[in-house]
Amino acid sequence: MATKYGGYMGEALWMDLDQGTHRPFEISDRDRELFLGNKGLGTKIIWDHLKPGIDPLGEENLLVITTAPLTGTGAPCSSRFNVSCKSPLTGGVMSSNSGGTFGINLKRAGYDALVLAGKARQPIYIEITEDKIEIHDAADLWGLDTEETQAVLAKRHGKNIGQMVIGPAGENLVRFACIISGERAHGRGGVGAVMGSKMIKALVASGKKKIPIPNPEEYKKVIKEWIDLLKAHPATGGTLPAYGTLGMMGKANILSVLPTRNFQKGSYEFTDEIDGEALVKKHLKKNTGCLSCPIRCARVVEINGKEVKGPEYETVGMFGSNFGNRDLWKICEWNYLLDKMGLDTISAGSVIDFATELTEKGLLKSDLQWGDAARIAPLIEDIAHRRGLGNDLAEGAMRLSWKYGGEAFAIHSKGLELAAYEPRRSAGMGLGYATANRGGCHLNAGYMIYFENLGPVNVSPLSTLGKPQLAIFQQNAFDAISACGTCIFTSYAVLPGIASKVKPYGTMAKVLDITLRGSGGVLGMVLNLPAGMIPFHLPLIPHSKVIGTLTGMKMSLGEFLAAGDRVYNLERMFNIREGLVENRLPDRLTKEPQDPKNPATKVALGAMLPVYYKTRGWDSRGIPTVKKLKGLGLDFLLSALPDAKKTMPELQGAFHTRLVEIDGEQDVTIKNMIARNAAVKKPK
Incomplete structure (x- = not known):
């Protein structure tokens, strides 16, 4: 199964957990050309092997772990690897990547991908090396948190192994349980619950195989150029290393895109007590970063005498301003606890914030109050173990609203809670959230907030002009970047460093704003050009040149963006096959102006979606056309296109009916798992 x-x-590996067996798994070079790796190949695998309508927590779901061509090759920020499956939170496609330790070690063991099928009968962990694949009993690990688990496995197999582990949240099938690798998280969409449903506590990998680099000297040259670019850029060489992602919190607050008290407002009166400067002054021990990362945006704090990962912007947003909490140290402690429990910090914070507003409005009986920190740590553990109120919150904001009401202010898209960016002051970001295949993910949304509010040049945030085209460009580019195996932060250099010197409200800023908004039509045409008509590389987007140099593939900027477009449409078709077709946001964001005196401060989806669909080559329902799919080489998807006579409400209605049916089946599964885990004493 070699590749050219x-x-x-x-090489790739398929493991049948029912039988405890494994076999080689074929990935064609054609699929490598079309989808590159990581989420691209992961989505192709689950498309090929999953039947629509399956239970995400059932044995039929797959957990697919994929690496990418750049993973482990020394390229900047290239420790990224991906997990794909059908999400137990959304019922749609899910991909989640991180810069943890496992991906590089999986490649060093000799594998590009690992497919986990079926379900083990008892807790297990899987060891993968270049010499063996072995399934071990994990009864002594079940019940441990992620930190304890990794410590035991490092002692048992050596400190240099790569690991993926779940905590109590994954064991108890919390719908937004994550997978931890080192100190990095595959955070979104409940991939940890899928791992727990298969009774897998952990995976470890190690090896010394060399990754093939056909032209090492030329590759070193292009890598050095890329690293130099990132280090010289004001964002990746200045702000991010100095303050991490929290460095943008002050600007987010000023521009009213910082969610506050469950997205009721966009600014918080005590932001200066929880922002990046506050963390540096009060709690920062040092900077760190993922393997091979020159940016070093991660923060390290000390808790109970131990240096641990500090919180990022999204975590502080959810547990700070969005909860009405000004205690940054408490957020540091909760961030550490959430990682140990194996919980997505964004979804966990969002569902707590939603529950707090439900309580405030008398729809839910609880002792939650805005800013009251005393209840949060116990509640985090209750969510992870599905105890009391925690059991309801473990279902996520969408399902919590089905039970208690408040659907208008349950802040999610497709069931995935929104990240910490208030879209009523960022039109393109709102469009991105609504159309993102994963749901309320800021990255799958295209991170338009960087162009509209938080970057060096801001394109009129409330204007809808040009936003559909810019959002599509960003979504395609981000999917290509993820598929090639590097971090999204490497895209920050797309805006040249000189842009940071432009005065925010000066003449040049206005000229750039008008130019970018007015270029929507031209950009729309460029997005639909054949890849061969963009046969060059751009210095500020070096990914295409690096991939071509490493792989030997025919690669240009056009081919690179086409790969992203292809991945985005494949994910969209996965959702359509399931019936998850609706692109919407809760009423709070689309019908209630953030500023009652300014009706423009709400997300104008109605104005943007038709343009977005047309530019993407989709029909008025948001379904890719035959022409679009054929143009991307996705002919194998044509048979899954829905009947042209079926309306979006019909398709979405059938999906919701099946989702409720699956939830009913899962109630039994979850109750049985909770009872089983409660009966097992935590190992000492």
């Missing part, structure tokens, strides 16, 4: 392309190991 550099950067790939040429």
Whole structure:
């Protein structure tokens, strides 16, 4: 199963957990050309092997772990690897990547991908090396938190192994349980619950195989150029290393895109007590970062005498301003606890914030109050173990609203809670949230907030002009970047460093704003050009040149963006096959102006979606056309296109009916798992 392309190991592994067996798994070079790796190949695998309508917590779901050509090759920020499955939170496609330790070690063991099928009968962990694949009993690990688990496995197999582990949240099938690798998280969409449903506590990998690099000297040259670019850029070489992602919190607050008290407002009166400067002054021990990362945006704090990962912007947003809490140290402690429990910090914070507003409005009986920190740590553990109120919150904001009401202010898209950016002051970001295949993910949304509010040049945030085209460009670019195996932060250099010197409200800023908004039509045409008509590379988007140099593939900027477009449409078709077709946001964001005196401060989806669909080559329902799919080489998807006579409400209605049916089946599964886990004493 060799490959002609550099950067790939040429081998993949399929494990049948029911039988405890494994076999080689074929990935064609054609699929490598079309989808590159990581989420691209992961989505192709689950498309090929999952039947629509399956239970995400059932044995039929797959947990697919994929690497990418750049993973482990020394390229900047290239420790990224991906997990794909059908999400137990949304019922749709889910991909989640991190810069943890497992992906590089999986490649060094000789594998590009690992597919986990079926379900073990008892808790297990899986060891993968270049010499063996072995399934171990994990009874002594079940019940441990993620930190304890990784410590035991490091002692048992060596400190240099790569690990993926779940905590109590994954064991108890919390719908937004994450997977932890080192100190990095595959955070979104409940991938940890899928791992727990298969009775897998952990995976470890190690090896010394070399990743094929056909032209190492030329590759070193282009890598050095890329690293130099990132270090010289004001964002990736200045702000992010100095303050991490929290460095943008002050600006987010000023521009009213900082969610406050469950997205009721966009600014928080005590932001200066929880922002990046506050963390540096009060709690920061040092900077760190993922393997091979020159940016070093991660923060390290000390808790109970131990240096641990500090909170990022999204976590502080959810547990700070969005909860009405000004105690940054408490957020540091909760961030550490959430990682140990194996919980997505964004969804956990959002569902607590929603529950607090439900309580405030008398729809839910609880002792939650805005800013009251005393209840949060116990509640985090209750969510992870599905105890009391925690059991309801473990279902996520969407399902909590089905039970208690408040659907208008349950802040999610497709069931996935929104990240910490208030879209009523960022039109393109709102459009991105609504159309993102994962749901309320800021990255799958295209991170338009950077162009509209938080970057060096801001395109009129409330204007809808040009936003659909910019959002599509960003979504395609981000999917291509993820698929090639590097971090989204490497895209910050797309705006040249000189842009940071432009005065925010000066003449040049206005000229750039008008130019970017007015270029929507031209950009729309460029997005639909054949890849061969963009046969060059751009210095500020070096990814295409690096991938071509490493793999030997025919690669240009056009081919790179086409790969992203292809991945985005494949994910969209996965959702459509399930019936998850609706692109919407809760009424709070689309019908209630953030500023009652300014009716423009709400997300104008009605104005943007038709343009977005047309530019993407989709029909008026948001379904890719035959022409679009054929143009991307996705002919194998044509048979899954829905009947042209079926309306979006019909398709979405059938999806909701099946989702409720699956939830009913899962109630039994979850109750049985909770009872089983409660009966098992935590190992000492």
